[in-house]
Amino acid sequence: MSELLLEVNGLKKYFPINGGILGxxxxxxxxxxxxxxxxxxxxxxxxxxxxxCGKSTTGRLLMRLIEASEGNVLFEDKEITSMSKSQLRKVRRDMQMVFQDPYASLNPRHKVEKILEEPLIVHGIGSKEERRKRVREMLEVVGLSSYHAKRYPHQFSGGQRQRIGIAKALMTKPKLIIADEPVSALDVSIQAQVLNLLKDIQKEFQLTYIFIAHDLGVVRHISDRVGVMYLGRLIELADSEELYEHPKHPYTKALLSAVPIPDPDIKREMIMIQGELPSPANPPSGCAFHTRCVECMDVCKTTRPIEQKLPSGHYVACHLYNQ
Structure with missing residues (x-):
């Protein structure tokens, strides 16, 4: 647990805005x-x-599905942002992604067997019989049966399709899985099943997860540590229980105040976030949250806060905690 698997430093992604006849x-x-x-x-x-806020873009940058503008990503001490395509293909055996939409992430023209077998073919893993055996094994791991391999994606429910997406990510025996909103398109009852499945297979295959979501309740259920993003910036990072019980950044406090508590005797003060989310094409100067923050100070309007570690173990970027 003490070893680092992934390290991200100064990661940036700026998309150009083009206009005019000449672009x-x-x-x-x-x-x-x-x-x-x-x-x-x-x-x-x-x-x-x-x-x-940029959380899904961050996930795609880690996989190099899109190229970073600046910064670097180290996976097992190997710099992947400057790798060639052939080098990156080898690393991607150990880094896989589960996408948000189970309807769009599976090829509707292929049977499940071919969909799951494809990563093994791309990476040259196993013979035809070994690949078919692996397909059957992974279907059973995610709670489906081997006969489902002969069906097409449209013959499954949303929860079953997401299980197939998880099975596909497991085919190459990865070390890291980036799950981008993996349950947001599912019914609440199915969400719980998929979350429990993810926890079970993490324990069984000793996996590492980056779990991207907007539902704070879901994230608390599955995460060891939680990072909060706002307008492209990581503004708070801490152990899960510490962050949920003792949030530091005003934005995190406001988000958590809106999470329902299943106890009618507990009353929580709602913290309202004022104004509209600024455009990432024209972010505010200083602290990006200062235009909506109830605790805004003059320094927040001009100076960008530096991330610092508090005695509680929090990493937070906020002028309220400047020494």
Whole structure:
């Protein structure tokens, strides 16, 4: 647990805004803006935030599905942001992704058997019979039967399709799985089943997760540590229980105040976030949250806060905690 599996330093992704007949660059959208964190072997790091905060873009940058503007990503001490395609293909055996939409992430023209076998063919793993055996094994691991291999994706429910997506991610025996909103498209009852499945297979295969979601209740259920993103920046990071019981950043406090508590005797003060989410194409100066923060100070409007570690173990980027 003490060994680092993944380390991210100063990760940025700016998308250009083009306009005019000649397509001149008019500006840029700062989708991910100087994000740094690490992930230990065997743990689950949850990343939360409202829509548009850059959490899904961060996941895709880690897999190099899109290229970073700046920064570097180290997987098992290997720099992957500068790897060639052939080098990256070898690393991707150990890094897999589960996508949000189980309807769009599976090829509707292929049977499940071919969908699951494809990663093994791409990486040249096993003979035809060994690959078929692996397909049957992974279907059973995710709670499906071997006869499901002969069916097409449209013959399954949403929860079953997401199980197939998880099985596909497991085919190459990865060390890290990045799950991008894996249960947000599912019914609540099915969400619990899929979350429990993810926890079971993590224990069975000694997996490491990066779990991206906007549902704070879901993230608490599965994560060892949780990072909170706002407008492309990581503003707070701490152990799961510590963050949920003692949030530090005003944005995190506001998010948690809106989470329902299943106890009618407990009353919690709702913290309202004022105003609209600023555009990532024109983020506020200083602290990105200062335009909506009830505890805003003058320094917040001009100076970007530096991430610092508090005695509680929190990493937080907020001027309220400057020494």
């Amino acid at each position: 001149w660059k008019k500006g840029e959208v700062k989708a991910v803006d100087d994000v740094s964190f690490y992930v230990k072997k065997g743990e689950t790091l949850g990343i939360v935030g409202e829509s548009g």
